[in-house]
Amino acid sequence: MKEKLITEFLGTFFLYSIIGLTAVLGGAGNMAPLAIGVGLAALIFASGHRSKAHFNPAVTLAFLTSKNQPTKEFIPYIITACLAAVSAAYCVQFIQPEAIAEIKLSALGLQHKDDFQLIPALISEFLFTFALVWVILNVAVAKGTQGNGFYGLAIGFTVAAGAYSVGSISGASFNPAVNIGLFIHQVIDLKILITYSLIQLLAGFSAALIFKCIEHKEAESCSIES
Amino acid sequence: MKEKLITEFLGTFFLYSIIGLTAVLGGAGNMAPLAIGVGLAALIFASGHRSKAHFNPAVTLAFLTSKNQPTKEFIPYIITACLAAVSAAYCVQFIQPEAIAEIKLSALGLQHKDDFQLIPALISEFLFTFALVWVILNVAVAKGTQGNGFYGLAIGFTVAAGAYSVGSISGASFNPAVNIGLFIHQVIDLKILITYSLIQLLAGFSAALIFKCIEHKEAESCSIES
Amino acid sequence: MKEKLITEFLGTFFLYSIIGLTAVLGGAGNMAPLAIGVGLAALIFASGHRSKAHFNPAVTLAFLTSKNQPTKEFIPYIITACLAAVSAAYCVQFIQPEAIAEIKLSALGLQHKDDFQLIPALISEFLFTFALVWVILNVAVAKGTQGNGFYGLAIGFTVAAGAYSVGSISGASFNPAVNIGLFIHQVIDLKILITYSLIQLLAGFSAALIFKCIEHKEAESCSIES
Amino acid sequence: MKEKLITEFLGTFFLYSIIGLTAVLGGAGNMAPLAIGVGLAALIFASGHRSKAHFNPAVTLAFLTSKNQPTKEFIPYIITACLAAVSAAYCVQFIQPEAIAEIKLSALGLQHKDDFQLIPALISEFLFTFALVWVILNVAVAKGTQGNGFYGLAIGFTVAAGAYSVGSISGASFNPAVNIGLFIHQVIDLKILITYSLIQLLAGFSAALIFKCIEHKEAESCSIES
Numbered sequence A, B, C, D: 001m002k003e004k005l006i007t008e009f010l011g012t013f014f015l016y017s018i019i020g021l022t023a024v025l026g027g028a029g030n031m032a033p034l035a036i037g038v039g040l041a042a043l044i045f046a047s048g049h050r051s052k053a054h055f056n057p058a059v060t061l062a063f064l065t066s067k068n069q070p071t072k073e074f075i076p077y078i079i080t081a082c083l084a085a086v087s088a089a090y091c092v093q094f095i096q097p098e099a100i101a102e103i104k105l106s107a108l109g110l111q112h113k114d115d116f117q118l119i120p121a122l123i124s125e126f127l128f129t130f131a132l133v134w135v136i137l138n139v140a141v142a143k144g145t146q147g148n149g150f151y152g153l154a155i156g157f158t159v160a161a162g163a164y165s166v167g168s169i170s171g172a173s174f175n176p177a178v179n180i181g182l183f184i185h186q187v188i189d190l191k192i193l194i195t196y197s198l199i200q201l202l203a204g205f206s207a208a209l210i211f212k213c214i215e216h217k218e219a220e221s222c223s224i225e226s
Helices: A002-024 A029-051 A057-065 A071-095 A097-102 A118-140 A151-170 A176-184 A190-217 B002-024 B029-051 B057-065 B071-095 B097-102 B118-140 B151-170 B176-184 B190-217 C002-024 C029-051 C057-065 C071-095 C097-102 C118-140 C151-170 C176-184 C190-217 D002-024 D029-051 D057-065 D071-095 D097-102 D118-140 D151-170 D176-184 D190-217
Strands: none
Touching (some): A002 A029, A002 A176, A057 A176, A118 B002, A118 B029, A151 D151, A190 B002, B002 B071, B029 B151, B057 B118, B057 B176, B118 B190, B176 B190, C002 C029, C002 C071, C002 C176, C029 C151, C057 C071, C071 C097, C118 C151, C118 D029, C151 D002, C190 D002, D002 D029, D002 D071, D002 D176, D057 D190, D071 D097
């Protein structure tokens, strides 16, 4: 399991580094969502074969729910993702101290603190975390796509499209580990960190249930329907 | 069939959500066509194996015409796509009520209502819906590309290129279900909704006929030529 | 052969339509090269299996030179590509007559007629047409990449990178058929049309020679070296 | 080996040409990192099957370290990459002499010479050269991804994401051969050329060690751990 955790750490570390440097610090302007999406695609292609490339506790929960992850790996995966995001956040802060000092809620497309509204933000996070997990389960564990070579692209592109869609509404995190990085960078406060994380986990859980139900249907009836 | 329809609903719902949030509300600026294209690619990769990932009545008509869709699925697929677009349109409206209130024909690159000219718009919709369906049939059902792993990219990229090409002329819908979403968002009126839908269905039908004819040629002669 | 020529016509028609609408008319701004690149990728994925998706006389010459094209198809392919570009140019002109009237050499990144210098432009066209043909031969006919599913991406991305590189120097045509479209749209004059076409054909021929030489080397010695 | 070196030369020549024309000369604005990333992807897809498509001495060192490169090819590969970058730099300079004359450290996102800070720049180069080599080894030589068709995309996208992340901090070279091109174009001076090259080689070496260790773990214990 050690190799899996090192791989998850590296992937999540670079994922949040890219997010912090392009979107939080605004270095990539309107290209940040695409930069994050293609970066994520690359990291998934590099680590999927070894650790399944979660980089995201909501994904780990969905893999557990759909019985694609051993229970004993659940907590270690989540701790690793959070540690990696924390490390990346401090690393970005070390590289660009002045830039970080200027951010508050103004990052990730949330141009003015006043623009932020919690309900639309939570719906946005739910919708696109759901989409993300639904795409992941379909390209990474569904029988119908076994052996495909597009999983990294599908997942990275979902994040890019989601970030262009709701970046200016919620900041487009879709990931409890990313929330922690955003919290360290003072993009979101503790209340948002907690509510985002809960809604993202709920979205991952829901997507996994629906996926499991549809996937099983082909063979037998599904408990939600019966 | 229930699993197919749920999958079509989810795919079309997210497709129009992305269109509404990035292009209609203008959240992604000049990146909207790319965001829609890569988002569509991801959604197709996630659902193609189960429902063929139409998300578009013009595509469903083309699959029927080229005998790649059972007749009994024709109406349910079209109703599902339209319902999904309606749901997504109201969902986007719920999340961003003020933003929606400001749009009229000004969205999707149609900067001024005066710029809109029906004939160029209809030609544009015909051309790129034709291209879209022609690409879809060639990457999704042609024998020569069987088992390929690029179908999602090919289709999503066609929409992106088409939207960059004619977004400022027609709004780049290429999809009767998307028309309904644009109508709810008051980007297009009822007359445009109907004419766009007819021309898109005609484009899908034409592309399917030409595809069928070329595809069959390899074995036997084609009725159009004889 | 009729199916191949119809396929080449459709592909080249849409390729120049996208070029005309995004780059010549400037509809896609700084995104035009990417729009053209991903559009080309999609068109190649849709037609490669049937016609090899040349869409470009310089590519047809390179296929002939490297013995990957029957001699009898050489002239029909070139005529088809040119006819398709002419049709697309007039189609774009019909859709956007006022926009077309305003262009001269100012299109395709050539902001001021004064900026244009023939020698740098010819070198640019040589270099990136060479790169384009070299990439095409390696992903479409080399033994080492047989059965790959990335050929469309590799070719489309080469054009995108090339257009970002030399769009402001030469207009980034890389294709004698595209030259004709640019000539109809008055982006280039007859002298540039002819010199561009010659240098592009030379680039395609050179790339094919080097490719053939390297490819054969694995088995036997190469005439250039001996 | 001659075919490999010609292939490496062509790939590195076009890679630095694209970098020079889009990023150093600023021709592609905010799209430069993407143009470089997709261009690199295309070049890798075109040459990977013949020469492994290093185009980068830090990658060559990593291949040697992880025992994926014969020792006798080490020096020739590095010399070839450097010669190609030098040729491309002078070629770009020949095409655009006035543009080149205006650059100093202001290129590649380093807007003002004063913004440049060596320590953050070195950390940035270390981090993303590490990521680049880690991705390359995992998609090009790891057993778990054998026969994949996404290697070019994964590598190109890593460079794009890295360039969007640290382009404004270090210039995003990640490649000692590219350093030489940047030096000729007076983007960096001799001190930066040397420190960048050392840190990039160290990053490549570190990534190769960690990769080797994780890869071997599946079978046996790893010397770093024991």
